[in-house]
Amino acid sequence: MHLAAWCKDNFMTMKPRDRTDDSLIALRRILRATELYARDLAHAVGLTPAQLRVLQIVDERGSVTPKALASQMGVSQATVTALVDKLVAQRLVERVQSxxxxxxxxxVATPQGHGRLEDAPDALQQRYVRAFAKLADWEQAQLVSSLERVADMMDAQKLDAAPVLTTGDIKGGRKGSHDLQEN
Amino acid sequence: MHLAAWCKDNFMTMKPRDRTDDSLIALRRILRATELYARDLAHAVGLTPAQLRVLQIVDERGSVTPKALASQMGVSQATVTALVDKLVAQRLVERVQSxxxxxxxxxVATPQGHGRLEDAPDALQQRYVRAFAKLADWEQAQLVSSLERVADMMDAQKLDAAPVLTTGDIKGGRKGSHDLQEN
DNA sequence: CATGTCTTCTTTGGTAAGCTAAGTATTAGG
DNA sequence: CCTAATACTTAGCTTACCAAAGAAGACATG
Structure with a gap:
């Protein structure tokens, strides 16, 4: 591409396509970093990522039903049962009949379960938080607003997207296993 | 909390702690939306999320070694072997000796493999992209810069964090299975 | 009270993803 | 040639996940 053309595209018309790509790349980097960390972190706590997520939710909400856990995590109840079983075996949570x-x-989390989380609070967050805290006030505000905007764009999508994507039925016979999570 | 106290915290002192939480919540929402979509999308293409990721990388880079795939995806070579096996069985990729x-x-991707991706390009992205495109120019610029900043904060973390987290060795004898991915 | 229907959770049986450890070739260096 | 390192695969196991089928309480209605 000629230099002149490049200048035109980038300074005059400024195609949003480029920016979209940039945002997607950044998003992927975030995703990737988070994913890798989740593994390391969970490992450091002596749990698997999925188990840790359950423990965190339980600890945070004090008392949750499997049903609520399933919908918050976006998995089936059967899966939650299995995960809770593992945590129960380690005495980190308990089941109590309503x-x-x-x-x-x-x-509900046992004292040991609670303690386990105290020992190794979310390391990714700890580190991210530290960097975040160093930012100037206006930068923090801007970051939050940007992140919320992105989250909104994705959440909003979910509503009208789910039905569309569920037409993936055509090649596999599945029926919207995510229908649950509209609280 | 009393209303007066709430006002004080939120309008007067404006603790950055709140902002940190907000950013983390937004981040989690993004993560969650992406994760759920990845499942639906992969399903729509007739693949699992992990298989789809492999196919995408292969298609994008033209030709990749299992070693490179493993490091880019952050998984072991054995896992890549299994995933590639599945794709080979579906004639979506092929193995060729160097x-x-x-x-x-x-x-390398076969024509069918390439076609499979054309059929259903990343749906999450498609939808996100549409919303992104609707934004005003300055908003897009701000979003990109914010996302890149967050990604930077996380990536940078990784470098000095890995050794720290790896002390999780204390309970399980692991030796940094992620050491590979510094390209 | 009985009966049928929901709801909530667990069980069962199966698939996929991921790991470690132990092969098998192939290359590179004495 | 022999040894060590590299690149990949195999084998065996664990975890996460789901769908379908069960079990048991809740509830409405005859």
Whole structure:
């Protein structure tokens, strides 16, 4: 491409395509970093990533039903049962029957479960938080607003996208296993 | 919390702690949306998320060794072997021996593999892209810069974080399985 | 009270992803 | 030629996940 053309594209018309790519690349880097960290972190705590997520949610909310866990995590109840089993085996959480509705089970963290999280609070966050704290006030504000905007764009998508994507039925016979998570 | 106190915290002192939390929440929402989409998308293409990632990388780079795939994806070579096997079984990629070094295998996409990607280009991106394109010019610029900043904060972290996290050795005898990915 | 229907959770049986450890070739260096 | 390193695969195991089928409480309605 000629230099003149390049200048025109970048300074005059400024195609948004380029920016879109940039944003996607940055997003992928974030995703990737988070994913890799989640593995290391969970390993450091002596749990698997999925188990850790359960423990975090349970600890944060005090008491959760498997149903709620499943919908918050976007997995099936059967999966939650399996994960909770593992945590129960390690005495990190307990199941207690609900008294109002005895079909329900409440999952609660034991003192040990709580302690486990204290020992190694989310390392990725710890480190990210440190960098974030160093930023100037206006930068933090801008970052938050940008991130929320991106999150909104994706969440909003989900609503009208789900039905569309679910037409993936055509090659595999699945029926929207994510329908649950509209709280 | 009393209303007065709330006002004080939010309008007067404006603790950065709140902002950090907000940014983390937004980040989690992004992560979550992406994860759920990856599943739906892969399913729509008739592949699993991991298989799709392999196919995408192979298609994008034309020809990749399992070693490179493993390091780019952050998984072990054995895992790559298994994933490539699946794709080979579906005739979406092929293995070809390298001529310069016959220990190496190059993975390349078949026309069908390439076609499969054309059929369903990244749906999450498609949708996100559409929303992104609707934004005003300055908003796009700000978003990109914010995302890149976050990505930088996380990537930079990785370098000095890895050794720290690897002390998770204390409970399980692992030796940095991610050491590979510094290209 | 009985009966049928929901809901909530667990069980079962199966697939995929991921790891480590132990091969098999192939190249590179004495 | 022999040894060491590299690149990949195989084998065996664990975890995550799902769908389908069960079990048991909740609830409405006859």
């Amino acid at each position: 008294e109002s509705d005895r079909r329900q089970t409440n999952v | 001529e310069s070094d016959r220990r190496q295998t190059n993975v």
